[in-house]
Amino acid sequence: MSDFSEELIRPTTEDEQGEPRAPSGTGMCFPWLQKHIETIATGGKQEKDFAQTTSACLSLIQEALLKHQWQRAAEYMHSYFQILEDSDSNKRQIAPEIIWRLGSEILYYHPKSSVETFNTFADRMKNIGVMNYLKISLQHALYLLHHGMLEDANRNLSQAETWRYGEKSSSQEVLINLIQAYKGLLQYYIWSKKKMELSQLDEDDYAYNTASQNMLNHSWKTSINLCALIQIPGVWDPFVKSYVEMLEFYGDQDGAREVLTNYAYDEKFPSNPNAHIYLYNFLKREKAPREKLISVLKILYQIVPSHKLMLEFHRLLRKSENEEHHKLGLEVLFGVLDFAGCTKNITAWKYLAKYLRQTLMGSHLAWVQEEWNSRKNWWPSFHFSYFWAKSDWKEDKALACEKALVAGLLLGKGCRYFRNISKQDHQVLKKKIKQMKKSVKKYSIVNPGL
DSSP states (O other): OOOHHHHHHOOOOHHHHTSOOOOOSSOSOOHHHHHHHHTOSGGGOOOOOHHHHHHHHHHHHHHHHHTTOHHHHHHHHHHHGGGGGOSOHHHHHHHHHHHHHHHHHHHHHOTTOOHHHHHHHHHHHHHHOGGGHHHHHHHHHHHHHHTTOHHHHHHHHHHHHTOOOSSOOHHHHHHHHHHHHHHHHHHHHHHHHHHHHHHTSOTTSHHHHHHHHHHHHHHHHHHHHHHHHTTSSSOOHHHHHHHHHHHHHTTOHHHHHHHHHHHHHOTTSOOOHHHHHHHHHHHHHTTOOHHHHHHHHHHHHHHOTTOTHHHHHHHHHHHOSOHHHHHHHHHHHHHHTTSGGGTTOHHHHHHHHHHHHHHHHTTOHHHHHHHHHTTTTTHHHHHOOHHHHHHHHHHOHHHHHHHHHHHHHHHOTTOHHHHHHHTOOOTTTHHHHHHHHHHHHHHOSSSTTO
């Protein structure tokens, strides 16, 4: 088969219509299929209704796709092209998008397909479905990117960027923004590769100076696309990261800070935890004051209290001289361990065990009680059951010891988790278990001082 897409969209000739034949297993043209579909009726009576024919054909294509029967799906697609001649204008209007979605899926997975085949099909569909030109162009570019054809993808996006059909609609504007975004991201990727190559050159070399100048010129073109895009309200995480990296590379720290600050705090943009993560990491690289770092992570804590940066947030709060920060540091640790995905996080348990003991030693029993009161009805079964004691000791003895100390401080020495771990005979952990018993006896909030 020379060209899959040619066969897929080749119309059936009159001779072929009059000559029923069985599938050969190699070609894409199966005239018998049309008759097979048209005979779906009750009692053997032929059903010539056009709408039912195409509807049945679509169902058969969908079934073949679900079963990954790409050859069979391609055979049905040949007949489904008749939908473009439907007398219903609404069906004719949406048909090109349906054909594109089904056909591109088949071509993506069909064993006899190729990049050239996909390109031919995409180009034809752009002309047939003019209203879907931008969507098809974007998906076509992503297909080319997937196959490493960067220049072809860039050319495809450039053509789509300047395309217009009738009056510019809001939907067209959104798609053009996306196309410009991916074009900027692609140019950033090319810039990033050049930056890596540049790092391997001698700074006194002529090649270094030439490459550096080329990068400067290229970055200017890339930044125009990205800068314009990220000012539009939305979630533009990869584009913001790319643009900020370029600004930092060329020493524009103020510009990078402004972009990230707007992205995180501008009310026009949707709430986005990543915006605060990017800003925090940037400020950390800049060695910003602790108070500034805390203010950024405080917002992230309100959005995602289980984020891995919360342990870093706790450390910053613990080092602060503000007592309110110390209280928040305890709340953050309890908040992290409220989530099932963090129950095996030994660092979180280690921090909580140590900080609980310090807090109680510092006469802040009220802080602990405030956090515990909202959890005492469900944490015991969630974290400190007899089952978890046996399971944790078997899987991670260090984790079990940290949890046991927390359990003892919160539930007293009668807690089943604490009792199970404290009676274990382990030579290496013998001293740790002894200290754990002593701390629970002295600082437990159940029987303080006993």
